[in-house]
Amino acid sequence: MFTTDTQTLATLESTFGYRSFRPLQEEIVGAIMRGQDVFVLMPTGGGKSLCYQLPALLQDGVTVVVSPLIALMKDQVDALQALGVAATYINSSLDSAESSRRQAALTRGSVKLVYVAPERLMMPGFLRLLESVPLAGFAIDEAHCISEWGHDFRPEYRELRRLRELFPTVPLAAFTATATVRVQADIKAQLGLERAACFQGSFNRPNLFYDVRDVRPKKRAYDEVAAYVRAHPGASGIIYCASRAGTEKLAGQLRLDGFNAAAYHAGLEPEERRGRQEAFSRDDVRIMVATIAFGMGIDKPDVRFVIHYDLPKSLEGYYQESGRAGRDGEPSDCILFYSYGDVIKQKRFADEKPPAERKVALWQLQQMTNWADSTACRRVALLAYFDEIFAGQDGPCCDICRSPVPEEDTTVPAQMFLSCIKRTGERFGAAYVIQVLRGSRDQRILSQGHDRLSTYGIGKERTEDDWRHLSRELIRCGYVRQDEDAFNALKVTELGRNVLFEGRSVRMVARRKTASALEPEEEHPYPDLFERLRALRKRLADERSLPPYVVFHDGTLKHLAASLPATSEQMLRIPGVGQRKLLDYGEAFLSEIAGYVRETGVQAAPLEPAIPARRPSRGGLSDTMRQTVQLFQSGQSVAAICEARRLRQTTVEEHLAVALEAGEAVEIDRLVSAEKRRAIEAVMDELGDDYLAPVRERLGEEYTYGELKVVRALRRTAVKQG
Numbered sequence: 001m002f003t004t005d006t007q008t009l010a011t012l013e014s015t016f017g018y019r020s021f022r023p024l025q026e027e028i029v030g031a032i033m034r035g036q037d038v039f040v041l042m043p044t045g046g047g048k049s050l051c052y053q054l055p056a057l058l059q060d061g062v063t064v065v066v067s068p069l070i071a072l073m074k075d076q077v078d079a080l081q082a083l084g085v086a087a088t089y090i091n092s093s094l095d096s097a098e099s100s101r102r103q104a105a106l107t108r109g110s111v112k113l114v115y116v117a118p119e120r121l122m123m124p125g126f127l128r129l130l131e132s133v134p135l136a137g138f139a140i141d142e143a144h145c146i147s148e149w150g151h152d153f154r155p156e157y158r159e160l161r162r163l164r165e166l167f168p169t170v171p172l173a174a175f176t177a178t179a180t181v182r183v184q185a186d187i188k189a190q191l192g193l194e195r196a197a198c199f200q201g202s203f204n205r206p207n208l209f210y211d212v213r214d215v216r217p218k219k220r221a222y223d224e225v226a227a228y229v230r231a232h233p234g235a236s237g238i239i240y241c242a243s244r245a246g247t248e249k250l251a252g253q254l255r256l257d258g259f260n261a262a263a264y265h266a267g268l269e270p271e272e273r274r275g276r277q278e279a280f281s282r283d284d285v286r287i288m289v290a291t292i293a294f295g296m297g298i299d300k301p302d303v304r305f306v307i308h309y310d311l312p313k314s315l316e317g318y319y320q321e322s323g324r325a326g327r328d329g330e331p332s333d334c335i336l337f338y339s340y341g342d343v344i345k346q347k348r349f350a351d352e353k354p355p356a357e358r359k360v361a362l363w364q365l366q367q368m369t370n371w372a373d374s375t376a377c378r379r380v381a382l383l384a385y386f387d388e389i390f391a392g393q394d395g396p397c398c399d400i401c402r403s404p405v406p407e408e409d410t411t412v413p414a415q416m417f418l419s420c421i422k423r424t425g426e427r428f429g430a431a432y433v434i435q436v437l438r439g440s441r442d443q444r445i446l447s448q449g450h451d452r453l454s455t456y457g458i459g460k461e462r463t464e465d466d467w468r469h470l471s472r473e474l475i476r477c478g479y480v481r482q483d484e485d486a487f488n489a490l491k492v493t494e495l496g497r498n499v500l501f502e503g504r505s506v507r508m509v510a511r512r513k514t515a516s517a518l519e520p521e522e523e524h525p526y527p528d529l530f531e532r533l534r535a536l537r538k539r540l541a542d543e544r545s546l547p548p549y550v551v552f553h554d555g556t557l558k559h560l561a562a563s564l565p566a567t568s569e570q571m572l573r574i575p576g577v578g579q580r581k582l583l584d585y586g587e588a589f590l591s592e593i594a595g596y597v598r599e600t601g602v603q604a605a606p607l608e609p610a611i612p613a614r615r616p617s618r619g620g621l622s623d624t625m626r627q628t629v630q631l632f633q634s635g636q637s638v639a640a641i642c643e644a645r646r647l648r649q650t651t652v653e654e655h656l657a658v659a660l661e662a663g664e665a666v667e668i669d670r671l672v673s674a675e676k677r678r679a680i681e682a683v684m685d686e687l688g689d690d691y692l693a694p695v696r697e698r699l700g701e702e703y704t705y706g707e708l709k710v711v712r713a714l715r716r717t718a719v720k721q722g
């Protein structure tokens with residue numbers, strides 16, 4: 001056991017004000033003092049910066065701290081200077097005179113700690129300066145930024161690899177708050193830390209409650225957020241959204257509903273960003289709706305909730321972002337809204353990336369959805385992701401623990417599975433292992449001689465789906481690990497070996513009825529129609545220079561193809577079809593479907609009553625529609641509104657048509673002359689009003705679609721009222 005000398009303890013108390021170390025700090029400080037390389041995994045709030053700051057004060061020479069965020073550097077240095085430590089930072093925020101002054105101080109030896117960003121550190125001029133200064137060591141903070149497998153890869157960190165050859169005798173210490181086994185290996189390899197002393201703290205955050213909420217349709221997410229913040233009036237929290245526009249929209253909605261919310265994203269001016277962050281720290285703003293740009297710089301300890309409105313890109317990122325809740329150790333909520341649409345969206349983003357990045361992104365997404373889909377304790381699964389075995393805690397710790405799904409003892413099949421992985425040499429993926437267990441006569445198995453194994457065919461009585469579920473659960477719970485470097489070959493972990501050789505029992509939740517969001521949808525009845533709708537979507541998207549999924553998602557197309565809506569009203573009941581989409585694309589899709597029905601003579605199946613009819617309502621108007629309506633109601637003409645709002649006439653008329661159907665007071669006479677109205681009505685009486693194209697064809701060019709839509713809206717409200 002390493003004993004800390006009295007000088008170290010005295011400095012700990014005199015400078016930092018602590019009488020004792022927190023877990024691991026003492027060992028890490030000791031290793032650094034002995035001049036060893038170290039690699040430290042310590043979760044947020046564990047006190048990792050002290051691990052390099054304290055040795056820096058006690059050692060000869062300068063400690064160079066590499067940190068990714070310029071904004072945070074000033075705070076860190078301010079905090080150290082407030083403790084009386086000779087610390088400084090050199091970065092692009094300083095003018096050249098100030099920068100030279102600080103470099104001179106460095107050369108004079110009057111600085112113990114210098115904070116720099118990686119791009120500054122690796123500049124030839126700065127490296128030359130460091131060669132002339134006695135160095136105590138390098139401390140690399142947020143070291144996971146070096147790995148593209150991490151959640152926060154920064155290419156400029158890559159350059160740090162050269163430190164080893166440039167300064168072969170200077171000890172190197174790498175710190176990270178979150179890293180998977182893969183990221184750890186990557187950090188060590190890249191920084192040349194193979195012989196480093198490694199320290200790992202627990203990733204468990206016992207005061208956080210994890211809650212995954214399935215939101216379908218996504219619209220429900222807003223209601224849940226509003227209900228949550230209403231129920232916790234004093235709590236401040238962060239709501240993460242995937243896009244800048246998303247943060248603005250959600251913050252706007254919340255403000256309209258009377259909540260004290262602000263948006264935060266990288267698109268804001270630096271001044272504005274600082275102002276809002278401060279307002280949040282000061283509780284002037286209660287709810288910060290932010291992109292993940294709002295992150296590393298937050299030191300607010302009493303964040304009571306972190307809500308992910310959109311699906312995070314990786315589980316590691318999720319751990320880090322949700323971990324901003326409850327740094328003060330008080331109970332706090334981490335809520336994740338999980339929707340199928342988000343998964344599809346992210347898959348699509350990933351598909352657009354170059355192959356190497358794509359592979360990483362898809363793998364990360366898979367881990368994320370596995371976790372969200374899991375029916376086992378969230379905490380256990382999250383910690384398993386970091387290879388940490390968690391024994392469980394008193395009281396429910398997540399949504400699953402709160403309403404448990406029945407468990408079953410799966411020790412025997414788990415042993416079969418694990419044993420089969422071992423016997424096939426840990427070289428194969430789940431599908432192969434399952435084939436061996438089920439006694440497949442596949443040529444690949446026979447040629448490997450795996451039909452002679454004792455585990456061959458012992459799992460015949462379980463279905464393939466049962467085995468697949470078991471294999472996923474074993475991975476989730478940390479009994480088995482997937483090796484991405486070896487084509488997802490399965491490896492048995494320490495925990496798995498306990499099951500195999502020490503009789504540890506395995507209990508897991510029964511197979512869920514609902515499919516994973518990433519698994520293929522069930523077959524729909526009219527695949528050829530689906531293809532036609534896809535082609536139509538592509539055409540419409542091309543005409544508007546949009547990606548097709550902006551028109552409709554695949555899920556919506558599948559619903560359309562399966563339920564064959566014949567009217568706008570029916571189409572509105574399809575998930576993914578709102579008023580706006582109906583106006584823009586409804587006719588085109590309805591006539592395509594009508595054509596298909598005519599040609600093939602298929603019968604439309606009744607729409608499931610489970611999908612509630614969405615009647616347009618006052619609340620259903622979008623902001624832009626509402627603006628148009630208000631201008632119109634205040635007496636402005638359509639032409640004036642077009643001018644003021646820079647919108648096309650048809651668009652303004654469409655807004656008013658939707659408002660009319662939603663029951664808003666819209667003076668129809670100001671929109672369509674009585675004469676035109678009569679003519680339109682006559683044609684609609686004859687041809688029906690579900691499709692406007694034939695109506696317009698009959699009436700001629702001087703009738704706009706907007707006018708037709710207004711009259712149709714009027715007819716429909718009249719029908720509803722009559």
Ligand SMILES: [Zn+2]
Pocket residue numbers: 377378379380396397398399400401
């Ligand atoms: Zn739990």
